[in-house]
Amino acid sequence: MNCLPEGTLEEQRVGTIHKGFRFFMLLLCNYYLTYRCNAFCEFCHFGDHTEFKDTPFAKLEDFKSNVKQLAELGVKFIDLTGGEPLLHKEIHLMAEYAKSLNMQTSITSNGLLYHKFAEKLAGKINLLHFSLDSPDEEEHNRIRKVDCYKSVFRSIDIAKSLGEYPDILFTVTNETYKKLPRMHEIAAEHELVLLVNPVFSYFGNPGLSPEAVDYVDEYCDGKLDVYLNKGFMKLRRNGGNDINNPSCKAVSRVVVISPYNEIILPCYHFRNETILIDRPIKEIRQSEKVEQFQKMEGRFDFCQGCTVNCYFEPSFAFPTNLYAISSLTSKFKYSYNKLIKQKLRKIKFSNSTEK
């Protein structure tokens, strides 16, 4: 039995059926290379180093074996994540390997270590994001609890000098949402896209207030160089995931792998169970356990009201519900910026460096 769609496009969109159970297309792997971090952000649990400072780094050989299997299972995107992913000394080899399997790669970094990896990573990361929490140096450094504001701009300059077009990732909170116009200006000055990431509630953090949701939604409307997934905002307005009519596809569309070489279920943020990868991933994905989690995705008690962006982005990948339809325009805008506008600039850049 193959849980992956190999048939018609329609099957690929809605999934194949096995033993009366529907298997959806796997799209994304969130690969946690490390749980360690070099920042102490107040909205993130990796900011508490006491819990994570002695945790392991993902092994390159495990990574290669897992990613090869995932590519065979149809996974198209891999997010090399953490903690701070650039703390992993072999990240460039991992990115290179994933690219060699035609996967789209992404990294989000606080910028502190980018200068060390920039040349080795050039051309291997499709979506490179640098996090900036405020246009004000003092506020950004206070939120991150480390002096890293200047590192973000230094990283942007280095990346651009190598022909890369990173995005600026702004995690909007109830304290910072009114700074959105200035963040937009900064991104525009650097000819970059501003990714607006509405903070979500987990591990006791508050989510975005209704006033902030309205402000952010209105500001981003119609702006070509700002990416906000409108589906996220609609989901927030409706009170988040509804366990009686779930929109989450965390298990069907995403594989989450820990630095301990385990699959995490149903999602990282509300991990309920881990399965050691000691047999083929396909076998694990077809096990009763994963099947149970898949049936329960978005239906657990803790799923009520959930807005964890990392899982709703792939959940809204196909226009199968109103949230996904709402996100279509923003995805189109982002694709236009990345695939047309920035690609043309890249071609211009390589032509000028060849001369």
Ligand code: SF4
């Ligand atoms: S830099 Fe990233 S992973 Fe580290 S604490 Fe901040 S948000 Fe979390």
Ligand code: SF4
């Ligand atoms: S609804 Fe949220 S908590 Fe539940 S499985 Fe999905 S991402 Fe995890």
